[in-house]
Amino acid sequence: xxxxxxxxxxxxxxxxxxxxxxxxxxxxxxxxxxxxxxxxxxxxxxxxxxxxxxxxxxxxxxxxxxxxxxxxxxxxxxxxxxxxxxxxxxxxxxxxxxxxxxxxxxxxxxxxxxxxxxxxxxxxxxxxxxxxxxxxxxxxxxxxxxxxxxxxxxxxxxxxxxxxxxxxxxxxxxxxxxxxxxxxxxxxxxxxxxxxxxxxxxxxxxxxxxxxxxxxxxxxxxxxxxxxxxxxxxxxxxxxxxxxxxxxxxxxxxxxxxxxxxxxxxxxxxxxxxxxxxxxxxxxxxxxxxxxxxxxxxxxxxxxxxxxxxxxxxxxxxxxxxxxxxxxxxxxxxxxxxxxxxxxxxxxxxxxxxxxxxxxxxxxxxxxxxxxxxxxxxxxxxxxxxxxxxxxxxxxxxxxxxxxxxxxxxxxxxxx
DNA sequence: TCTGGGGTCCTAGGACCC
DNA sequence: TCTGGGGTCCTAGGACCC
Numbered sequence: 149x150x151x152x153x154x155x156x157x158x159x160x161x162x163x164x165x166x167x168x169x170x171x172x173x174x175x176x177x178x179x180x181x182x183x184x185x186x187x188x189x190x191x192x193x194x195x196x197x198x199x200x201x202x203x204x205x206x207x208x209x210x211x212x213x214x215x216x217x218x219x220x221x222x223x224x225x226x227x228x229x230x231x232x233x234x235x236x237x238x239x240x241x242x243x244x245x246x247x248x249x250x251x252x253x254x255x256x257x258x259x260x261x262x263x264x265x266x267x268x269x270x271x272x273x274x275x276x277x278x279x280x281x282x283x284x285x286x287x288x289x290x291x292x293x294x295x296x297x298x299x300x301x302x303x304x305x306x307x308x309x310x311x312x313x314x315x316x317x318x319x320x321x322x323x324x325x326x327x328x329x330x331x332x333x334x335x336x337x338x339x340x341x342x343x344x345x346x347x348x349x350x351x352x353x354x355x356x357x358x359x360x361x362x363x364x365x366x367x368x369x370x371x372x373x374x375x376x377x378x379x380x381x382x383x384x385x386x387x388x389x390x391x392x393x394x395x396x397x398x399x400x401x402x403x404x405x406x407x408x409x410x411x412x413x414x415x416x417x418x419x420x421x422x423x424x425x426x427x428x429x430x431x432x433x434x435x436x437x438x439x440x441x442x443x444x445x446x447x448x449x450x451x452x453x454x455x456x457x458x459x460x461x462x463x464x465x466x467x468x469x470x471x472x473x474x475x476x477x478x479x480x481x482x483x484x485x486x487x488x489x490x491x492x493x494x495x496x497x498x499x500x501x502x503x504x505x506x507x508x509x510x511x512x513x514x515x516x517x518x519x520x521x522x523x524x525x526x527x528x529x530x531x532x533x534x535x536x537x538x539x540x541x542x543x544x545x546x547x548x549x550x551x552x553x554x555x556x557x558x559x560x561x562x563x564x
Numbered sequence: 565t566c567t568g569g570g571g572t573c574c575t576a577g578g579a580c581c582c
Numbered sequence: 583t584c585t586g587g588g589g590t591c592c593t594a595g596g597a598c599c600c
Contacts, residue, residue, distance in 0.1 A: 179568035186568065204566040220568090247600045329598050360574055362598080389570055438567060450593095485569090 149259035149283045149307070150252055150378065152290040153236060153267070156278040156298060158249035159187035162228045163218050165276040166551050166559065174215040178203060180542045181395050182219055219544035223553045231275050239267045244378045252287060252378050259283055264305035284308040287376045288369035291326040292316065292344065310372075317345035317370065327366045332359055344370060384422045384491065390415040391485025394540045397436055399480050404433070405468055406535035411486040412467040413527075413534060416460040419488055420518060425456035425497055427490030429463060431470035436482035445481075447474035455500040456492050459510050460517065463488075464531055 155161060159177040164170050174195055177187035185192075185201045195213055197206055203217075210217065229248045237243045242254035255263070264281040271279050281304065282293025289308050296316065297306035308316060322341055323333030335358065341347050347355075348370040356364045365375035390411040398404060408431060419426060432448035449470045457463060467486055520529045527534070549557035 181566085181568080183567050200568085202567040207566090250600075327598065331597065360597080362573070385571075386573095387571070391569065393568065436567090483568095 149255040149285060150287055150290045151255045151264065151281055151283045152287070152294040153251050153253060153279055153281045154294050154298070155232060155249035156280060157187060157189050158277070159220070159225055160189045161277045162225050163548055166548070170216055174213055175218070176215055177218045177220060178546070180220065181393060182543055182545055183393070186220070217546045219547040221548050221550065223550045224548065227552045228275060228277060232271055232277055232279070235271050235274055236267065239270070242378055242380055244380060245382070252290065254378050255283055259307065261305055261307055265303050268304050278304070280304045282306050282308065285372045286369040286374050288326050288366055289372070292320055295324065314345065317348060318343055320344040322347050325366060327362055332363070384424055384493070386491055388415050388418050388488040388491065389485060391483065392542070393483040395543045397480035397482050398540060399478065401475050401477070403537060403540060404471060404475065404481065404484065405533060406537055407484055407540055408467050408471045408486060409464050409531060409533040409535070411484065412464045413460050413531065415486050415488050416458055416463050417518060419458045419491070420514060423494050424491045425458045425494050426453070426488040427456045427492065428452050428488070429466055429470065430487040430489065431467050431474065432485050433474060433481045434483040435479050443479055445476050445479040447476070449474050450489070455503050456490070456497045458494060459505070459514060460531065461510070462505065464533055468533065
């Protein structure tokens with residue numbers, strides 16, 4: 149059996165740990181710039197607030213129902229995530245950390261509802277984060293079991309045993325299946341496939357033709373045939389992207405250079421962290437698509453490095469070169485980003501005959517760069533091109549303290 | 565006024581090779 | 583009548599995930 153542990157309303161739950169009076173109250177966590185809803189408490193879901201909804205469209209509801217808002221606080225969520233994962237790893241031998249709030253667990257040694265409930269309770273007691281655990285023969289079935297555990301059980305745990313599969317699938321909406329998104333969901337319903345059971349009974353060749361190989365795998369998994377294994381090593385990323393929307397529109401090329409320089413440096417440090425180099429860099433800009441009367445421009449350009457690199461200086465000058473090519477004067481840009489591609493391990497680099505950079509020296513420089521920034525804080529050492537302006541940075545008006553990752557934010561308790 | 569960020573995989577088609 | 587066969591690599595676009 150495979151288990152899926154999934155934290156309930158994860159970001160909201162993290163915020164509630166230090167604000168227990170918000171239990172049973174409607175709470176939202178907002179995206180960067182406090183623009184969209186990215187996490188909702190159950191109470192907020194009941195008010196009809198949707199995932200991804202722009203905040204300004206539900207402002208009246210927020211005021212009327214006294215919904216509590218939080219800006220994102222990723223250091224806090226990241227820290228809680230690793231605490232939860234550590235507990236899971238102490239209870240189960242093989243754990244695949246699937247996302248910030250989800251993990252697949254190998255229950256092949258012993259799968260019982262009591263064991264699942266024990267783990268769930270331990271996590272809640274030790275971290276304050278509520279979690280649900282679902283068990284099934286395959287990852288896809290475990291996902292379904294988790295959905296039921298979360299929605300229909302009190303204990304927060306559920307085992308999808310063989311004799312239940314027929315009935316459960318018959319009542320499970322096809323668009324809720326793992327790997328079936330909105331497009332496929334609509335297409336399936338249009339073809340008369342409404343439940344997971346309908347999907348399971350479709351002809352495999354039709355599924356393969358219309359939903360490609362991955363659709364076929366999902367179908368097999370519903371039949372109990374394992375197609376996705378638990379993966380224990382986290383594979384290095386094949387693409388690394390750093391992008392942001394700005395708090396206001398920007399047309400100033402000098403400022404855009406600073407922004408692109410900052411994005412490139414962030415991406416480069418992610419690249420070095422996983423001990424990789426990249427062969428290509430893409431720079432893109434977007435104007436504000438919600439202002440159709442403004443001049444629209446969505447340029448993107450990819451430049452190749454002569455030799456795969458993870459050197460911030462080399463990468464930044466390439467990125468700025470790219471920006472200078474695509475930038476159009478007079479356009480108001482709302483978002484920009486940098487994507488690194490052609491990622492290879494730093495030990496497998498094809499050297500170039502015409503390379504004129506002193507690689508060993510630069511490597512040492514980057515190592516010191518990273519070390520200082522790790523010890524003193526991000527961007528303590530930076531390239532001059534990164535600048536010091538901050539007017540493009542995010543609006544975060546409701547950010548909670550970093551209770552668990554910053555000494556100055558640690559809670560103080562007065563004992564009388 | 566105001567609309568997130570970071571990923572993966574698959575497929576088709578074009579350019580190229582012998 | 584009749585115009586080969588078998589590959590690789592790369593990229594863009596489209597689907598999906600959290």
